[in-house]
Amino acid sequence: MVGPTAAAQELTGLARLDAGASRIAGSGWSGVSVELRLSQPVPWRVRVMDGPPRLVMDFREVEFGPVEALPKTTDRVREVRAGAFRPGWSRLVMELAWPMVVETAGMRTGEGARIAVTLRKADAAEFAARAGAAEPPGWALPRAVDLPRRAQGSGPLTVVLDPGHGGIDPGAERGGISEASLMLTLARELKEALLRDGTFRVAMTREEDVFVPLEARITRARAAGGQVFVSLHADAIAEGEAVGATLYTLAEEASDAAAAALAERHDRDDLLAGIDLTGHDDLVAGVLMDLARTETGPRNERLALALEAAIKGQGLAMHRHPRQAASFSVLKSPDMPSILVETGFMSSDADLARLRDPAWRARMIAALVDGLKGWAREDAALKEMLRR
Numbered sequence: 001m002v003g004p005t006a007a008a009q010e011l012t013g014l015a016r017l018d019a020g021a022s023r024i025a026g027s028g029w030s031g032v033s034v035e036l037r038l039s040q041p042v043p044w045r046v047r048v049m050d051g052p053p054r055l056v057m058d059f060r061e062v063e064f065g066p067v068e069a070l071p072k073t074t075d076r077v078r079e080v081r082a083g084a085f086r087p088g089w090s091r092l093v094m095e096l097a098w099p100m101v102v103e104t105a106g107m108r109t110g111e112g113a114r115i116a117v118t119l120r121k122a123d124a125a126e127f128a129a130r131a132g133a134a135e136p137p138g139w140a141l142p143r144a145v146d147l148p149r150r151a152q153g154s155g156p157l158t159v160v161l162d163p164g165h166g167g168i169d170p171g172a173e174r175g176g177i178s179e180a181s182l183m184l185t186l187a188r189e190l191k192e193a194l195l196r197d198g199t200f201r202v203a204m205t206r207e208e209d210v211f212v213p214l215e216a217r218i219t220r221a222r223a224a225g226g227q228v229f230v231s232l233h234a235d236a237i238a239e240g241e242a243v244g245a246t247l248y249t250l251a252e253e254a255s256d257a258a259a260a261a262l263a264e265r266h267d268r269d270d271l272l273a274g275i276d277l278t279g280h281d282d283l284v285a286g287v288l289m290d291l292a293r294t295e296t297g298p299r300n301e302r303l304a305l306a307l308e309a310a311i312k313g314q315g316l317a318m319h320r321h322p323r324q325a326a327s328f329s330v331l332k333s334p335d336m337p338s339i340l341v342e343t344g345f346m347s348s349d350a351d352l353a354r355l356r357d358p359a360w361r362a363r364m365i366a367a368l369v370d371g372l373k374g375w376a377r378e379d380a381a382l383k384e385m386l387r388r
Helices: 124-131 179-197 215-221 258-270 284-314 347-353 358-387
Strands: 023-027 031-038 045-051 054-059 077-084 087-096 098-107 113-121 157-164 200-204 228-233 245-250 316-328 337-340
Touching: 023 113, 031 054, 031 087, 031 098, 045 098, 045 113, 045 124, 054 113, 098 124, 157 179, 157 215, 157 358, 179 200, 179 228, 179 358, 215 228, 228 358, 245 284, 284 316, 284 337, 284 358, 347 358
Parallel strands: 157 200, 157 228, 228 337, 245 316
Antiparallel strands: 023 031, 031 113, 045 054, 054 087, 077 087, 098 113, 245 337
16 A cells, blocks of 8 residues: 655656545544546545535546546535646645545555545544645645735736636536636737737736646735736626626625625635635724725726726627626735726626637627727826825
8 A cells, every 4th residue: 555645756757536436425423435446547636625625636647537437426525626726736625514534545556546534423523634735845725915015116917817617627617628728719819919018018817727726926016027817707697687787896795696696615725725724814804905995895886887888898798797896805905906897797698609709709809909098007007196
């Protein structure tokens, strides 16, 4: 048996999961048994995390394929997701029905590899101790920090584009198409258009299909000297019919139930991808939100108005309530105007067809460029008036 700390091995090449030969089943009266068949051995590790209880398994590059193909014969595992987590590493996460701890874990090799993990139910104290174990040096993701801002002069406006989701978190999915891939395509095309315009610098929170935690997106934006943050999404909504583009700004209270559900799901995506949010201070988060409303709230509103006018000016469909508000974590930078653009909803046949149409995307991109330019001119004029 090879233990889960075998990450010191220097194994290379992309392993593949044989879903048909793998299984997730009940073990004993309250536990879980996981067996994964891989095409070759890889360094790996396993741990549990809380909020909600999760089993997290990291591998040195595994192609999982559709995880819904994994045979699952127990309701003790509520949800499974898998995908790229960071460069060179893949992650499989299972949401557990109740707190459990790893009882046995090992890998057998020969004609591929067989990874076997068993979990047993644990009391609150034991689970908290296991879930709260520190990450090994060099593994933990860097915490979001208040990086110094780059000095802003009269040069090009620095726009940070944030393609939603990515890697282990595909976002909304329909017909084999993921929100993460659609938004990465749109962001790349929008970046080219902004750079061609000549009045913008552009940074992106992710340039490929990788997972970036919500708080790390803000950190990257600040490190790039961002002056405005634009997060791009195309969610799916179950509550009623949602069609057309929608612009979201930050607010502690959501403008409606659908907006609240979207914000909650975006945070939950980070949790299900295995990010530990237990160290976040609710009081500090509240202060940040207050600062955002006080310092950047009016600028955010003007940004939303400018983008709304530009999108309508292109004759593009918008939601019946085109400007909304919710507590999206990705919008919480206190000193950077930030907006989340739902370019459409993948739950709508019409919106999905538009999002896949290069000609429609070109019109949306033109609208976003025009809206940003109009907002930047107004924002600069207002700043100049305040200086006088």
